[in-house]
Amino acid sequence: MRRLSILVAFLIAAFALTLSAAALQVPDNEVSENRNGQQLIIRTYTLLPNVDPETLIEDPFIRDGYDYSFVSIVKEEHPFETKKTQRETVTIETETDNISDILGVLEAIIPYDDGKFSGTLALDHTTLQTEASGYSNKSYTVTETKTYSGLDRNDPSYIPATTVKNGVTLTLQNIEWSVQSTAISGDALVATTYMATASYSASASRKVADGYITTAIYAGEVVSSGIVSITYTVSYLGELVPEPEPEPESESEPEPEPESELTPESESELEPGFEKKPIFKYILFTGLGLLVIAAALTVYLLTRKNTIIYAYSSGDGDGEYELIGKLRLSVNEPIIDLRLFRTYPLKTAIISINRCTATRLFGRMVSIRLRNGTATHTVEQVGKADYMFTVSTSEEE
Numbered sequence: 001m002r003r004l005s006i007l008v009a010f011l012i013a014a015f016a017l018t019l020s021a022a023a024l025q026v027p028d029n030e031v032s033e034n035r036n037g038q039q040l041i042i043r044t045y046t047l048l049p050n051v052d053p054e055t056l057i058e059d060p061f062i063r064d065g066y067d068y069s070f071v072s073i074v075k076e077e078h079p080f081e082t083k084k085t086q087r088e089t090v091t092i093e094t095e096t097d098n099i100s101d102i103l104g105v106l107e108a109i110i111p112y113d114d115g116k117f118s119g120t121l122a123l124d125h126t127t128l129q130t131e132a133s134g135y136s137n138k139s140y141t142v143t144e145t146k147t148y149s150g151l152d153r154n155d156p157s158y159i160p161a162t163t164v165k166n167g168v169t170l171t172l173q174n175i176e177w178s179v180q181s182t183a184i185s186g187d188a189l190v191a192t193t194y195m196a197t198a199s200y201s202a203s204a205s206r207k208v209a210d211g212y213i214t215t216a217i218y219a220g221e222v223v224s225s226g227i228v229s230i231t232y233t234v235s236y237l238g239e240l241v242p243e244p245e246p247e248p249e250s251e252s253e254p255e256p257e258p259e260s261e262l263t264p265e266s267e268s269e270l271e272p273g274f275e276k277k278p279i280f281k282y283i284l285f286t287g288l289g290l291l292v293i294a295a296a297l298t299v300y301l302l303t304r305k306n307t308i309i310y311a312y313s314s315g316d317g318d319g320e321y322e323l324i325g326k327l328r329l330s331v332n333e334p335i336i337d338l339r340l341f342r343t344y345p346l347k348t349a350i351i352s353i354n355r356c357t358a359t360r361l362f363g364r365m366v367s368i369r370l371r372n373g374t375a376t377h378t379v380e381q382v383g384k385a386d387y388m389f390t391v392s393t394s395e396e397e
Helices: 002-016 099-105 279-303 357-360
Strands: 028-037 039-047 061-063 067-092 108-111 118-151 162-165 168-185 190-242 305-310 321-327 334-339 348-353 366-369 373-378 387-392
Touching: 002 108, 039 067, 067 099, 067 108, 067 118, 067 348, 067 387, 108 366, 118 162, 118 168, 190 305, 190 321, 348 357, 348 366, 366 387, 373 387
Parallel strands: 334 366
Antiparallel strands: 028 039, 039 190, 061 067, 067 190, 108 118, 118 190, 162 168, 168 190, 305 321, 305 348, 348 387, 366 373
């Protein structure tokens, strides 16, 4: 087992030596092809929007007899859009609980923007609730006026000293007399009946509201959108490296004698110490080197990640999605277990599958294991870019 580990490490190290030391990012895919007579190396990267694409451009390098230099970089953005229903509670204060006055203060539509989602919310009239903000005692005066008629004289003793109004006892404050009827007595006109107008009053108090507080709920659909990732296609053009010209032979040096071919019979006649040229050693070393590179390439292809997982940021970010990890999705058993990542997506996860892998999975179902169960997705409409789809991971749903 130890020898096997050393061999694998050696193979990986040998493959790493073939990569440029200046590369800061690992490409998702690399293709070497001859297009219209031009030798090209084309690399594709899928990165977060905040990554500087200048870090993808490698300095000129030589490979397989070609001197490659940077030609172009093509950018393809992958947008996302998430919608949800948002409810917001608004509180206002009014001096009255009249519904018309309250509706005059409330806005019919309000804007919404929390830095991630934005939109407009409309007032739900059925959610209005009004209650007093507090109470205080208020003093006031209760008054009453009563008339007493048909009195034979203007005697205050005929008038009651108190009276009751709305449960409050009022006391007599003033009496105004007037003659109701008269008669002639001798040569004089005298009053026969009187009418009294009595005024009563008393102080009272009651609890009155200091004001009113109304709560209302606004609801509507809000949207979060942006760029979840960007695919860069970087191209390098190769120029054939010219073979070095042989050095001119010096005229003073004698021409070397042609080597004589040795036959099996003459080999035994060679002088001691004379050895054949070890051509087979060069062939052996070259073959071993090619096997090492082929084995390292095989290990890389079998272990490289072909699926990227993004999660919605729960911090005070700018509303973008963040990379939480990469994995290798098996074509034979397409299962993605989000529970294995150090960061679990709490609301929404965006899954990006390498285009080659998605093509092999076309029409098949991918299982996504969540904390609250298992979700499924059928791969369809595979295009030129990586295949992406969204999975809701909220445990409330």
